[in-house]
Amino acid sequence: CYSGQPKLADMALFEICQGYTTSILVVLLAVMMIYRWHKQKYKNLPPGPTGVPILGCLPFMDTLAELTFTKWSKKYGPIFTVYLGQTRVVVLNSFEAIEEALINQGDKFTGRVHNFFTNFSNNGHGLFFIDGEKWTIQRKFGTRALAGAGVYGKTYEQRVLEEAAHLIEVFRSKDEKPFSIEVPLISAVANVINGITIQEKCNEEGNERLQAYVMEVIEGFRRDGILYSLLLVMPWCRFIPFMKKRMKVMSEGIRLGNDIFATAIEQHEKHHDAAHPRDLVDLFINEMHRNRRTFEVTILSNSFQKTQLQYFLKDLFAAGTETSTSTIIWALYYLIRHPEIQDKVHREIDAELGKARSREGKLSLKTNLPYTKAVLQETYRIRTATPLAIPRRTREDVNLMGYSIPKDTQIISNLWWVHNDPEHWDEPDVFRPERHLDTNGNLVMLNRVIPFSIGPRNCLGENLARIEIYLFLVSILQKFVVLPNPDDPNPPMTCNPGAVNAPSSYNIVLKER
Numbered sequence: 216c217y218s219g220q221p222k223l224a225d226m227a228l229f230e231i232c233q234g235y236t237t238s239i240l241v242v243l244l245a246v247m248m249i250y251r252w253h254k255q256k257y258k259n260l261p262p263g264p265t266g267v268p269i270l271g272c273l274p275f276m277d278t279l280a281e282l283t284f285t286k287w288s289k290k291y292g293p294i295f296t297v298y299l300g301q302t303r304v305v306v307l308n309s310f311e312a313i314e315e316a317l318i319n320q321g322d323k324f325t326g327r328v329h330n331f332f333t334n335f336s337n338n339g340h341g342l343f344f345i346d347g348e349k350w351t352i353q354r355k356f357g358t359r360a361l362a363g364a365g366v367y368g369k370t371y372e373q374r375v376l377e378e379a380a381h382l383i384e385v386f387r388s389k390d391e392k393p394f395s396i397e398v399p400l401i402s403a404v405a406n407v408i409n410g411i412t413i414q415e416k417c418n419e420e421g422n423e424r425l426q427a428y429v430m431e432v433i434e435g436f437r438r439d440g441i442l443y444s445l446l447l448v449m450p451w452c453r454f455i456p457f458m459k460k461r462m463k464v465m466s467e468g469i470r471l472g473n474d475i476f477a478t479a480i481e482q483h484e485k486h487h488d489a490a491h492p493r494d495l496v497d498l499f500i501n502e503m504h505r506n507r508r509t510f511e512v513t514i515l516s517n518s519f520q521k522t523q524l525q526y527f528l529k530d531l532f533a534a535g536t537e538t539s540t541s542t543i544i545w546a547l548y549y550l551i552r553h554p555e556i557q558d559k560v561h562r563e564i565d566a567e568l569g570k571a572r573s574r575e576g577k578l579s580l581k582t583n584l585p586y587t588k589a590v591l592q593e594t595y596r597i598r599t600a601t602p603l604a605i606p607r608r609t610r611e612d613v614n615l616m617g618y619s620i621p622k623d624t625q626i627i628s629n630l631w632w633v634h635n636d637p638e639h640w641d642e643p644d645v646f647r648p649e650r651h652l653d654t655n656g657n658l659v660m661l662n663r664v665i666p667f668s669i670g671p672r673n674c675l676g677e678n679l680a681r682i683e684i685y686l687f688l689v690s691i692l693q694k695f696v697v698l699p700n701p702d703d704p705n706p707p708m709t710c711n712p713g714a715v716n717a718p719s720s721y722n723i724v725l726k727e728r
């Protein structure tokens with residue numbers, strides 16, 4: 216009578232299968248739900264080119280990414296999505312898109328990318344790669360500290376003019392022979408920023424380490440600029456043997472910077488006088504002490520730590536040297552290529568300040584040189600120092616010009632195109648300072664010239680950079696005519712690819728006026 220009963224083994228098999236079927240159904244359902252959620256979430260992303268697996272669109276890019284982005288923008292519009300490696304990036308390729316994101320919805324776009332590379336270079340400290348509350352606190356401190364740059368004994372203007380006077384002597388020592396301006400200029404620029412942060416100069420005796428660091432930062436930008444960009448979107452590249460080697464060199468540079476700034480902080484602590492801050496480090500130490508006295512561990516007290524200061528100094532140094540130096544060199548290259556423009560600048564300076572040695576020291580920020588300022592505005596435009604700014608990250612889901620961009624999307628602003636879009640600039644390739652002057656010859660600060668980016672997370676050092684670049688340039692042109700190397704009469708207009716648009720090396724001649 217038991218012959219019709221299923222066997223025990225069959226029953227076990229049936230139950231196992233039933234169990235599996237249920238699990239498979241649950242997994243399938245979950246996959247479908249995730250797929251639908253994913254599709255829903257990303258369905259309204261801006262359109263963009265399709266790439267290949269793993270590398271995304273990288274194989275189709277020029278070494279100057281701003282050119283490729285501009286090409287794609289013509290097909291997909293002013294906002295488009297592109298996969299660089301597996302990183303989803305939304306590119307903003309018009310002034311309107313950048314303004315809408317970075318100003319009108321500024322707070323939502325103040326995030327920075329966090330990944331292996333940003334940890335490797337900054338370890339969650341400094342200013343470049345932090346965000347959220349820590350960034351708000353540190354940015355506020357930085358703004359106050361740099362605005363106070365004029366109260367550390369000397370005004371900022373005096374500091375720059377002093378450095379410029381020293382630089383002029385270095386240039387005179389070249390005896391009107393061709394030389395590369397890069398090293399003396401970047402040392403002077405580094406001295407200005409280090410003067411307000413740690414009060415040290417790289418050309419002082421005993422400061423060879425600082426001088427070596429200056430060179431390492433420049434070399435690093437030029438040699439590894441493109442590798443930094445790759446690591447930012449494809450962190451796994453670090454496992455490729457060639458990258459491993461480069462990263463070893465990079466980490467030695469980072470260590471050198473950390474050592475230099477750690478020593479400077481130690482020295483400051485020994486001679487610290489809370490009532491008389493000498494520089495940014497002293498102000499930071501005051502904050503450290505103030506917050507320690509509250510005996511409460513808050514985000515505020517946590518934010519003012521020595522390691523944070525070390526990286527803050529490193530970021531200010533990196534941000535403020537290569538960018539300003541490159542801008543001055545580009546201006547000189549353009550003036551060599553356009554002697555008629557240089558002649559106009561000389562005439563304007565002479566009319567205001569007098570020529571060469573006789574009336575040295577009279578230059579100040581109040582000096583009225585609209586044409587010279589227009590030359591600088593035109594340099595900022597035509598040779599955008601950081602063509603793609605520094606990538607941002609959306610801090611929440613965002614609606615931007617009809618598209619939905621999810622939280623944590625990397626955002627790149629193509630500042631270079633804003634400055635070179637022929638719809639807004641007549642013959643954008645032509646160096647024409649007059650664009651920035653009205654009919655009476657007064658300077659007009661056009662809102663489409665945005666080399667320092669815009670919105671709440673724009674360049675922290677914009678004011679200082681503008682002052683420094685202007686005073687250095689006028690100091691040079693007051694004393695010298697800038698001429699090409701007779702053996703190679705055309706300065707190159709090529710640049711090193713990477714985060715900063717740095718001009719290729721070239722020997723110039725400075726002839727005393």
Ligand code: HEM
Nearest residue numbers: 343534535538539600601604605667668673674675676680
């Ligand atoms: C020609 C000179 C310079 C140019 C063109 C320039 C441009 C920029 C740009 C485009 C950004 C990215 C802003 C963004 O995310 O939208 C930036 C960030 C920054 N710059 Fe500059 N910069 C220059 C000089 C300086 C100088 C002299 C300093 C320091 C005194 C400085 C300090 C910084 C810092 C600290 C940041 C990061 C700000 C943050 O993340 O909150 N920059 N700069």
